[in-house]
Every structure is written in structure tokens, then in C-alpha cells.
Amino acid sequence: MPNTEQSQRATMDRTTTSGPPRRPDLTGLLDVLRSEAGDDAGGRPSDTALDALRGSGLLRLPVPAEYGGLGGSWRDVNAAITSLSRVDASMGIILFLHHAAVSRIIGWGSEEQKKRCLTAVTRDGQIFASSWSEPGAGAAKQHIATTATARADGGWELSGAKTFTTGAGVADLYLILARTGDSGPATGSYGQTNQGIFVVEAAGAGFGVDGVLDLAGMRRSATGLIRLDAYTAGSGDMLARSTDTPTVIGHPHVLGLTLGAVALGVAETAHDLALEAARRRSLMDSPLYRHLLFELGSRLAAVRGVVDAATRPDGDRTVPALTAKVFASETAEAICRGAQEIAGSAAFSRAHPLNRLAQDARAVTLMGPPNYLCRELVTAGLGTL
Template identity: 70%
Template sequence: MDWPTTPPIAPGFLELSEVLTALRAEAGDDISGRPSDGVLAALATTGVLRLPIATEYGGLGADWREANAVIAALARADASVAIIVFLHYAALSRIIAYGSDEQRKRLLMAVTRDDRIFASSWSEPGADAAKQNISTRATQRAEGGWELDGAKTFTTGAGVADLYLVLAQTGEGGAQGSYGRSNQGIFVVDSTQPGFVVDGLLDLSGMRRSATGLIKLSGYVAEAGDVLTHSRETPEAIGHPHTLGLTLGAVALGVAEEAHDTAVEVGRRRDLLESPLYRHHLFELGSQLAAVRGVVESATGALGDRTGPALTAKVFGSETAEAMCRTAQALAGSAAFSRGHALNRLAQDARALTLMGPPNYLCRELVAARVLKP
């Protein structure tokens, strides 16, 4: 019986083969903790970095459904790179929504013209998942602009990204939002400027090539034009990508597709596809994959604010993908639990997704709170 594999999903006008070939060639090579320069160059030359930017700024003008599709396709080959691209798109969505005309032109064209990569830097040691309590400070300068001081951890893309959206405290008090507070601001930080330091990468169990690490800001000067949001807009800006349907569930979809197809290939290599029991396991994996695909596609299909569907896709997708990876490992045998096995890498990546911000427990609270609102 012929068991077809699931093809990568991507918009027809974007050629991903160069990126996917580069990623496949580096599969399992996670010693450096980051993607190679060759992969980063491929993201630029194929147009992945400029995908959701409007054509007037030199982008490809894709919608957020297509952005999710590209993220899923990348995640099949390397979830770590898919996460970097997801966070890049999330940062672009905030610039598009909250930037001034001057900021949009300058920052979006930094991507389309100079291939610069964006990252977001919210998390800190001891800060809660909703980013209500952070210690990084932004102090207004008498001569204009702001001075940033503080340390961030779990910054994905550290040392890979060129520009960072940094969350910092701008004053005391402030109203609490779903994410962050109104006494916080989002600042565009350029990694080439004085006062910015990448302070090492973390040795993670999953997402090992995501360049997740620590950054330090010491006397970093952000000019007035580097302030993306200030005060009451900050909490809504943090959560803005979800309102569009952009979701980490897309990364989970790519992981789930790869786990499913790996299980099929294992069965083919071991002549197990004629076994009714093995086929039944594959049926279950296929039905779970279809469910993940459905929730991810529904995230951008919803009308209005898509936060609920986007967060639901993240929770359901990551947890289902993790379960699928464990099933595929059991089918493949004990070798699939070794550190270097592709299925073990996929399982660790899926587990990491459940913990990435907002972590799944917070996603559940945020969605439930929306349901309970009168």
C-alpha cells in the first residue's frame, strides 16, 4: 500500500527549497546553538524574511495565513529556525500596527533592503510569564531619548537578530494588561550600538539551534524614534500578533507533520506497513495531524480578533505534536530515544513549544478569561 507523505505547505510565490535543503543538510548539528550563516543567508535570498511586508516597502505582501504556512514548512526541517522566523514576523506585525510612518519605512526597509532580522526580548530572571513585573528600566534623558539598563534571558535569536524589540519599565504603577503593564514601553534596540551585549547562549534540551540566550543593556541610548510603544499601548502591542492569527501552533504543525511522515518511513523501511496494528497506529497519527492542521488554519480564518483561536492552536498543536512524537518513537523502537535521533529532537522541540511564551498554562487562562467576559 502506498502511504503518501505530507508535502510542505507554502505560498506558491515563495520558493523554499533552498532554505529547506540547507536546513536538512545541518539536521542534528546543534553544537553551536544557532543556525549557520548559510541558513540565515538562504532566509534572506528566498524572501522568507520579507514575506509579510507590504510591497510598497519591498516585501512580498503575504497575509498571516501564508506566514503560518511558511513557519510550518520550516518547522518540518528545523523547528529552531521556524521559531526565529515566527518571532521575526511577530516583531514586524507590531511595527506595522504601532509604528509611525517614519518607523515603518525605516524598519521594514531594513529588512527588505539590508536583510536584517528582528527578535523580541521580554523575559527576565524572576519575571512572571505575563511580563507584569520586569526590572529592565528605561529612563528619559534630559537631552532627549531614553537610557536602557537591565538584563534579559530566554531571548530567542540572540546574536542572530540584528534588531530587538525590548520591553522595559518606564515608570511606577501602571494598569495591568493581559500581557505587560501600561507603565512599560517597547524600544527598538540595534545590536551594533554601544550598550548592547549578547551574554551567551543557553544549553537547551529542545530548540537547540534557536540561539536562545541572554542579553545585557547598560546605558544603551534609544532615541525618540526608537520608541515603538509607550504607556497604555504596550500591553496590547505585546499580544498583537495573536490578534492576527499568527501562532506558534504553526511550528507545532511542522513538527507534527515530520513526526507523522517519519513514522510512515520507519514502517516502510521495516516492512511493517502491511501490519494492521501498525496501520492503525498510523491512522491515529494521521487523524491527530489533521486536527492540528485544522486548528492552525482556523486561527487565521476567524473573524475579528483572532487571539482565542491563535492561543488555542498553540496549546492544542504543541501538546498534540508532543504526543505524536512519543507515539512515533515507540513505533521506531529504543533507538528513537537516543539524543541524536530525529524523533527525539522533534519530541524535545515539541515539549519546548509548550513552555514558550505565553506558556500553555497562561494561554489557557487568557482564552478562558475571554470566554468569561460579559
């Protein structure tokens, strides 16, 4: 059986266009993550792991060379996210959301915003996060309470609170969704056209983190609460026009960036553990367990296929990206359940890696857009499956 991690690195390292080589070095980061496996008491990655992430080159992987990046493709990014998620899905989620934010800066930022924000990533190793969710806002983020009030100097004053912000207290820069109160049609397909997206600095006055949540899955993802108390955003901190906000929110999917890449990493590790447990428990002589392993392997192959397909078509890749998110996360859950059956009762203890992986897979199904909304976006607004 081929080494899947080596295969993913080969995919990630492949250069398809001229320019600087796209070769992030994952070795040190993966070594740190392996050494910290199961250490989730703090609800966030360690400073050592974050330093290793900053030093790996992964944060600047898709950034164009003119801004100091490696010029990698979004297929490269998905492969990198999978590689991290094989060892630590929480770090994979942090990297996914960082690149989702970076993609919005690349695709929708002004030249000044690109120079400022992308250089902060490539030169200073700063990490991005996105903060949309609020209690009662709904999955489509069409009823948020956080406000952005225009100032006489052209800037904005942001006030409100956000929950389920992954990377809270870890990220240096945040894309914050806030209600601008602009007139005109209100509703978009995801978010609203009377909302704006703002670049917010964690070091700025008025920004605060109110702790991280005690989650069942993605326990090291630093998912928590942030607040904005009259935070002053400059005139150049609003990303695109408010009328474009729904399109900007969905931009990563257009590129083929998919949370299915995280689920794939989880599924690969669960499959490896199933094989290991079957050999250790001398189950390979049983046709029942051999056939179960075959089913797990075939499902894993299907997940690899749909995640790879997310970046294959030309043009708008939203449908394959959202489809990959749904299929990969739900199939990863099934692979984890099968692996637990093979491993036996020990796999249901809190400390067992398969229990953690099963919770991580479940978390991916719930992360935005959650799977039911992905189905709605694909079938109602973006064509049919």
C-alpha cells in the first residue's frame, strides 16, 4: 500500500507553472504535532506548533510571488490541509480557514490591501481567521447583530460579539462580518448585501478574546468567542463593497478550496488505525473483517476522488467543492465507525485516537457552511448534483 503522506507531499510539491518552487517544509511541523497528539487540554495548538506552522511556508503557499508567496495552486493547498489533518485535524482546520481568508484578499482586495495583508502573511508569518457566526444568526449568516457604523473620517466603528470563531486568540488578523445598514436589496445567497467584511487586527484597541469553547471535536482548534468594543477600522479595512459580501463569503469554494480536505486526512488516519487494529487483534483471517476493511478502503478511495475533483474543473468550482465537503465528512464519519468496530470497545474511550477522529469528522459536517446548507446551495442556487 502506498504511503499516502508521501503521495500528498508529492502532489503539493509539483510545479505546474513557472516561478518559485512550491515546496513548503512540513517535516518539523508534523513532528511537533505528532509529539503533541492527544494534548488538547488548552483547547488550542501550542506556541511551539504555531511557530512551526509559521516556519513551514504553508501560510504563504497560494500567495502570488509578487507578494512574497510561493504561488501554489488551490489543489496544492487542499493537499497541504489533508497532510496536516492526518496528524491534527484542528491544525488542518486552522490552516483551511487561514487560506479561505487569504483567498478572499487575493480575489477581492484592493492593491493596497493585498500588499498590506499578504505581506503580513509572507514576511511576518501572521495567521488569518474568519469570524462570521453569532447566536441566532443562522447558518447562512443573514441575521447578524454586529454593527459597522460609518465614521466621518471614512473609517468604521465595529461593535458586537462573535461565537464559534476558529483560531480565536491564535490568529493575528480576522475577517469580521458586520452589518453596515446599507440600503438596497438585503438578502444574498450566503450573507447579505447590507453587510461588510472587515480586516481586523488582534492587536487593535477594542478587540478582545473571551476564551475558547470546550468542544467534543476539533479540540485544539481555538474555537471561541471574540468581541469588538468600538473597534476602529480604517477606510481601507473594508474588503470589497457590501453589495459583494455574499459573493466574497463564497469565494473559496469558487477556487475549489474545500473542508473535504480536512475530512480526507481524518479518514486516512482512521483507515490506517483500522488496519493496525485488525493485524494486532488477528482479525485478518476472518472474511467478515476482511470484507469490512475492503469497504473502508473503497470508501476512502471515493473520498480521495471527490476531494481531488474539487479543483479539477475550469471556472467556478463551487459545486464540486461543496459536494466534496458533504461527501468527505459524512464518509469519514462512516470510516471512523467501521474502524471503531474493528478496534473493539477500547476505541470508545475518550483517550483513544479513533474516538477523537470520529468527533473531528462529525465537527466537519457541522462547520460552515454545514452540510444541510451545502446541499441547499448546490441544489437550489448552483445547479444540481
